[in-house]
Amino acid sequence: MQDVNIKVTDRNGVEHEIVAPTDMAMNLMEVIRSYELAEEGTIGICGGMAMCASCQCYVKSDHELPEMTDDEDAMLAEAFNVEDNSRLGCQIQITPELEGLEVELAPED
Amino acid sequence: MITTDILIIGAGPTGLFTVFEAGLLKLKCHLIDALPQPGGQCSEIYPKKPIYDIPAYPEILAGDLTTNLMEQIKQFEPGFTLGERADTIEKQEDGTFVVTTNKGTKHKAPVVAIAGGLGSFEPRKPKLENITKFEDNGVEYIIKEPELYRDKNVVIAGGGDSALDWSIFLSDVAKSVTLVHRRNEFRGALDSVEKVQELKDAGKINLITPAEIKGILGEDKVTGVLIEKKGEEPFELATDHFIPLFGLSPKLGPIANWGLEIEKNAIKVNNALDYQTNIPGIYAIGDVNTYPGKLKLILCGFHEATLMCQSAFQRIFPDKKYVMKYTTVGGVEGFDGTKKEAPKAVVKAIE
Numbered sequence: 332m333q334d335v336n337i338k339v340t341d342r343n344g345v346e347h348e349i350v351a352p353t354d355m356a357m358n359l360m361e362v363i364r365s366y367e368l369a370e371e372g373t374i375g376i377c378g379g380m381a382m383c384a385s386c387q388c389y390v391k392s393d394h395e396l397p398e399m400t401d402d403e404d405a406m407l408a409e410a411f412n413v414e415d416n417s418r419l420g421c422q423i424q425i426t427p428e429l430e431g432l433e434v435e436l437a438p439e440d
Numbered sequence: 441m442i443t444t445d446i447l448i449i450g451a452g453p454t455g456l457f458t459v460f461e462a463g464l465l466k467l468k469c470h471l472i473d474a475l476p477q478p479g480g481q482c483s484e485i486y487p488k489k490p491i492y493d494i495p496a497y498p499e500i501l502a503g504d505l506t507t508n509l510m511e512q513i514k515q516f517e518p519g520f521t522l523g524e525r526a527d528t529i530e531k532q533e534d535g536t537f538v539v540t541t542n543k544g545t546k547h548k549a550p551v552v553a554i555a556g557g558l559g560s561f562e563p564r565k566p567k568l569e570n571i572t573k574f575e576d577n578g579v580e581y582i583i584k585e586p587e588l589y590r591d592k593n594v595v596i597a598g599g600g601d602s603a604l605d606w607s608i609f610l611s612d613v614a615k616s617v618t619l620v621h622r623r624n625e626f627r628g629a630l631d632s633v634e635k636v637q638e639l640k641d642a643g644k645i646n647l648i649t650p651a652e653i654k655g656i657l658g659e660d661k662v663t664g665v666l667i668e669k670k671g672e673e674p675f676e677l678a679t680d681h682f683i684p685l686f687g688l689s690p691k692l693g694p695i696a697n698w699g700l701e702i703e704k705n706a707i708k709v710n711n712a713l714d715y716q717t718n719i720p721g722i723y724a725i726g727d728v729n730t731y732p733g734k735l736k737l738i739l740c741g742f743h744e745a746t747l748m749c750q751s752a753f754q755r756i757f758p759d760k761k762y763v764m765k766y767t768t769v770g771g772v773e774g775f776d777g778t779k780k781e782a783p784k785a786v787v788k789a790i791e
Contacts, residue, residue, distance in 0.1 A: 377485055377486070405625075408623045409599055409600060412567070440689055
């Protein structure tokens with residue numbers, strides 16, 4: 332088993348250094364929820380189907396991330412506060428390649 | 441005034457199944473939901489997606505789950521107040537509750553079961569500073585009365601099905617229809633995308649992409665919007681209506697002010713017994729509640745609904761004796777006069 336270190340800036344601007352497992356089939360949204368870095372009910376509302384944008388985050392490091400699916404792309408086209416580095420956390424699986432990833436949660440809708 | 445035994449707030453899977461369990465106890469139910477159709481998230485967010493953890497269904501589409509639940513409860517003739525949000529609750533002197541919706545519909549019941557999921561679905565509003573001032577004065581998030589737009593200039597924003605479908609529909613009604621979307625691509629049924637393309641080519645829909653609405657112009661009523669095309673200077677476009685269609689998102693809403701104990705955007709309940717809240721007679725079941733070890737699963741909501749109904753029965757009929765009966769033994773007697781029961785065994789002697 333290998334854990335990766337991730338830096339998450341929450342919606343209040345506080346930076347958290349967290350450890351995420353790569354062997355639990357977890358995505359970034361779920362990891363953030365497991366650490367309760369955003370209030371329950373304000374993140375992962377659709378459960379991870381890329382059908383809401385409540386887990387939108389800005390990717391601040393230059394990691395190579397999995398390519399966007401059409402679902403994610405379309406959801407981000409309708410979300411608010413979208414930037415060029417916006418991604419949906421639920422669509423980013425935690426893999427060893429993500430060691431050192433830095434993200435910031437987008438504001439709540 | 442609508443009266444019933446159990447008033448259920450939220451017509452998602454948990455709320456719908458409550459009707460069945462209540463019906464077995466001869467209790468009538470009425471459901472309120474802010475959405476125009478039953479099913480909650482299952483019909484609003486992901487009707488075409490499969491669910492794999494409904495017991496005895498290796499796979500079922502969320503939309504089919506709703507259809508099946510409606511079939512399962514129909515003999516108990518539930519009442520529905522759809523498209524209205526439960527806003528206020530008042531306890532009466534006789535211990536019953538009166539719940540009033542945002543449209544003023546009043547419901548009275550001795551037991552209220554909040555099965556509100558993540559809350560009521562509200563339109564997502566674009567972040568424009570003066571937008572609230574224009575609500576119902578030219579800004580509408582939901583199209584209720586298409587005639588309102590007859591011979592008017594209309595600007596629609598959004599890139600999903602509802603933005604496409606309403607642009608198509610209103611192109612026949614309104615004086616002009618402008619559709620603004622942040623991308624050149626649209627997400628929607630292929631038919632709708634092609635139809636919008638056709639209407640655009642025919643000059644019946646004015647398509648502006650990739651662009652965003654940056655401001656609303658007007659004194660008391662909308663007279664125009666400020667549109668910014670990517671990489672260009674914003675320009676003004678005169679319009680009578682601005683309709684942002686960015687989908688719906690759930691908000692706990694007015695229930696948060698009912699005096700219930702709230703934790704992590706959910707209602708705290710007694711999970712050792714009957715999922716009652718801190719206010720006796722008000723229960724919370726399904727995704728809307730929280731207790732130690734809570735899981736937001738449909739199957740957990742079904743369990744909670746079942747126990748809650750037993751408690752509701754005792755509350756409504758404190759002196760009645762009752763023991764739980766298996767449906768295989770007791771059958772299902774509907775309020776509509778129907779009865780389902782297990783066929784009797786055939787007994788015949790061998791000569």
